[in-house]
Amino acid sequence: MNQEYPSALLEKAVKEFSKLPGIGRKTATRLVLHLLRKDDEEVTSFADSLTTLKREARYCNECLSISDTEICPICANPLRDHSIICVVENIQDVMAVENTMQYRGVYHVLGGVISPMDGVSPGDLNIGSLVNRVAAGDVKEVILALSSTMEGDTTNFYIYRKLSQYNVKLSVIARGISIGDELEYADEVTLGSSIVNRQPFNGKTI
Amino acid sequence: MNQEYPSALLEKAVKEFSKLPGIGRKTATRLVLHLLRKDDEEVTSFADSLTTLKREARYCNECLSISDTEICPICANPLRDHSIICVVENIQDVMAVENTMQYRGVYHVLGGVISPMDGVSPGDLNIGSLVNRVAAGDVKEVILALSSTMEGDTTNFYIYRKLSQYNVKLSVIARGISIGDELEYADEVTLGSSIVNRQPFNGKTI
Numbered sequence: 001m002n003q004e005y006p007s008a009l010l011e012k013a014v015k016e017f018s019k020l021p022g023i024g025r026k027t028a029t030r031l032v033l034h035l036l037r038k039d040d041e042e043v044t045s046f047a048d049s050l051t052t053l054k055r056e057a058r059y060c061n062e063c064l065s066i067s068d069t070e071i072c073p074i075c076a077n078p079l080r081d082h083s084i085i086c087v088v089e090n091i092q093d094v095m096a097v098e099n100t101m102q103y104r105g106v107y108h109v110l111g112g113v114i115s116p117m118d119g120v121s122p123g124d125l126n127i128g129s130l131v132n133r134v135a136a137g138d139v140k141e142v143i144l145a146l147s148s149t150m151e152g153d154t155t156n157f158y159i160y161r162k163l164s165q166y167n168v169k170l171s172v173i174a175r176g177i178s179i180g181d182e183l184e185y186a187d188e189v190t191l192g193s194s195i196v197n198r199q200p201f202n203g204k205t206i
Numbered sequence: 207m208n209q210e211y212p213s214a215l216l217e218k219a220v221k222e223f224s225k226l227p228g229i230g231r232k233t234a235t236r237l238v239l240h241l242l243r244k245d246d247e248e249v250t251s252f253a254d255s256l257t258t259l260k261r262e263a264r265y266c267n268e269c270l271s272i273s274d275t276e277i278c279p280i281c282a283n284p285l286r287d288h289s290i291i292c293v294v295e296n297i298q299d300v301m302a303v304e305n306t307m308q309y310r311g312v313y314h315v316l317g318g319v320i321s322p323m324d325g326v327s328p329g330d331l332n333i334g335s336l337v338n339r340v341a342a343g344d345v346k347e348v349i350l351a352l353s354s355t356m357e358g359d360t361t362n363f364y365i366y367r368k369l370s371q372y373n374v375k376l377s378v379i380a381r382g383i384s385i386g387d388e389l390e391y392a393d394e395v396t397l398g399s400s401i402v403n404r405q406p407f408n409g410k411t412i
Contacts (some may be wrong), residue, residue, distance in 0.1 A: 004301070004304055005301070006266075006271050006272055006273055006278050006279060006280065006297070006300065006301070007259075007263060007272045007273055007274045007278075008257075008271055008274055009258060009259045009262055009263055009274055010259060010263065010297075012258075013255040013256055013258075013259045014258070015252060015255075016252045016255040016256075017252075018390060019248075019252075020237050020240060020241070021236065021237070021240055022233070022236075023237075024291040029298060029301070030227065030228075030298065031226050031227070031229075032256070033297055033298060034227055034260065035226070035256055035259075035260065036259060036260060036263060036272070038260075040260060040261070042225075043256055043260040044260075045222060045258060046222045046223075046225075046256065047253035047254070048253070048254050049218045049222040050214075050219055050222075050238070050241055050249055050252065050253050051250055051253045052215060052218075052219075053213075053218070053219045053238065053239065053241075053242060053248070054242060054246060054249040054250075056215055057213060057215055057216065057242060060212075066212055066213045066216055066242070067211050067212055067213055068213045068214055068215055069257060071308045072213075073212060073317060074212065088215075090239070091212070091239060092236065092239065093214075094212065094237060094388045095210065095211070095212070095235070099210075105389075108399070113243050146342075149264045155372050164226070191360055
């Protein structure tokens with residue numbers, strides 16, 4: 001839609017909003033006009049929350065996740081198991097794993113996966129700092145929790161090679177049929193992999 | 207999803223973003239983390255575009271659409287037909303009608319429709335200023351282009367009553383089957399209305 005904006009200020013704000021992923025011009029217009037109807041304080045509070053975050057956000061010295069402090073609350077927590085590191089692509093993935101409430105170890109945020117197509121090489125990722133953490137010696141297990149894609153697999157293999165000289169257990173999260181899914185609708189690669197990686201069954205639902 | 211945010215600053219920004227219509231917590235997190243990866247200047251430019259718009263946006267003295275000046279470019283344009291006023295709910299609708307390139311008159315932005323359920327009474331809308339424009343005497347036609355809902359119909363009727371004492375032609379935009387739609391999928395009220403309001407056919411596609 002080629003829209004003639006009645007206001008250059010409006011057009012500028014819509015343009016900025018449209019730069020966000022998944023936000024088209026029409027949605028951007030709706031969001032901006034929504035903010036325009038709000039009080040001055042609400043718009044200022046919205047804008048300030050972003051500039052403050054950008055200005056003051058730190059990254060945890062240990063796991064490189066976002067943090068308000070030098071060490072993030074997870075790495076600073078003595079009740080977490082610091083001998084297990086879960087390697088994830090980004091901060092959202094840390095939150096996703098935390099939400100499962102199934103993990104009590106710590107994390108390492110790579111900042112992406114190796115992807116020659118997108119120009120992401122191993123040097124662009126936080127792999128060196130992961131190796132350093134493992135080399136320090138207190139780590140017993142590294143769990144690779146990357147996307148189940150070619151890029152994720154490549155990154156898994158790269159990390160495997162980098163860590164092979166250390167005495168650390170390396171594991172990868174299970175891939176298989178999603179809970180609640182019907183076999184009939186599962187893709188054959190996943191289904192095949194879930195048969196090859198079948199697990200002992202003791203009569204209880206997992 | 208009940209997310210534990212690793213950073214209070216991040217949580218605050220996500221909370222602000224989630225207040226926008228149609229933006230849930232998950233999308234808000236994605237958008238905020240996207241902005242976080244951008245340069246300082248880009249984030250500042252994004253935030254500033256909103257506060258500047260909010261601080262400096264004016265509303266056209268004539269049609270009450272958003273404008274950078276006292277009179278908006280449409281109302282200020284001598285080539286537009288100032289004797290026809292198209293009444294719309296909001297600024298988006300002005301842009302939608304403009305995009306059709308079928309209208310050379312001017313507009314009047316009501317700021318909503320009468321909706322007792324949402325607490326919107328006629329006094330909350332820019333109806334008085336519409337009556338004043340008509341009362342001034344140079345207006346020949348008022349086109350009602352409101353939503354085809356009960357609230358839109360109520361507002362149409364309210365405006366009809368308010369303008370009935372003036373010598374002005376009142377019309378409403380045509381309702382019928384959308385162009386490209388199949389009859390089979392049209393709702394029966396629209397289909398019924400499109401039969402009742404059938405138009406003379408001269409052999410040309412409309």
